[in-house]
Amino acid sequence: MRYLSINRRKPHLVDLLVTKVPGAFSYKLKKSTAFDGSVPFTDFLTSPNTGYRDRNVDDSSNYTVYGDKVRILFDPTTYGISDTNIWWLKLAPLDDVGAEMFVTPPTMMYQPNIGGSYFPQFAITGNAPNQPDLANSLEIHFPHQIRDMRIQSTAALWAAFDSNGQEILLQGSTLPKDLNRWSTESVLFVRGNAAIVPFSLLFTLAYTR
Numbered sequence: 001m002r003y004l005s006i007n008r009r010k011p012h013l014v015d016l017l018v019t020k021v022p023g024a025f026s027y028k029l030k031k032s033t034a035f036d037g038s039v040p041f042t043d044f045l046t047s048p049n050t051g052y053r054d055r056n057v058d059d060s061s062n063y064t065v066y067g068d069k070v071r072i073l074f075d076p077t078t079y080g081i082s083d084t085n086i087w088w089l090k091l092a093p094l095d096d097v098g099a100e101m102f103v104t105p106p107t108m109m110y111q112p113n114i115g116g117s118y119f120p121q122f123a124i125t126g127n128a129p130n131q132p133d134l135a136n137s138l139e140i141h142f143p144h145q146i147r148d149m150r151i152q153s154t155a156a157l158w159a160a161f162d163s164n165g166q167e168i169l170l171q172g173s174t175l176p177k178d179l180n181r182w183s184t185e186s187v188l189f190v191r192g193n194a195a196i197v198p199f200s201l202l203f204t205l206a207y208t209r
Helices: none
Strands: 004-010 013-019 026-032 042-048 069-074 087-094 107-109 121-128 138-153 157-160 168-170 185-192 197-205
Touching: 004 107, 004 138, 026 069, 042 069, 121 138, 121 185, 138 157, 138 168, 185 197
Parallel strands: 107 138
Antiparallel strands: 004 013, 013 069, 026 042, 026 087, 087 107, 121 197, 138 185, 138 197, 157 168, 157 185
16 A cells, blocks of 8 residues: 655645554654665654644645645755755654554655656666565655656566566566556566666656646
């Protein structure tokens, strides 16, 4: 289940919608400049289950909570986060004593006003862990649907686009044609084939908000 989505992204504004978790009293956000753990995720904001609005956010929209959602609005620069670079976000619901119930996979946070393009293109790089199966793969979430994907690696890499989907094996730098995907996806699973494997992903954001 996906708990975190981006409602809007503008200069000095991240507008998140968090699906409420039964038993959660608050929600902790974690940040990093890398999705693969090479730069550790650090805590930077905790929202009550009624939602949160950074007082530095200058936004005229009505602060509304949507049904089973918690709305969190903040200016990244309030928390020392660059507003002009890609960064990564994790969510941890907290119980009544402040213990983390679980931590979500990393979600990409893109920079606003991306070159004025309606379908902006991105490139990310990182390391896929050495894991035995799909269930233990590195799971990467994207802010919206993505398309036009191209995955490349320096060694054998397993990739999938669904937790119950079929894995595809990339043999080193040789790219199977079926991974030049035009279909839209919102998540990627990767793991090394008996080793930690550096890889890159080039893709287009299907739409922005």
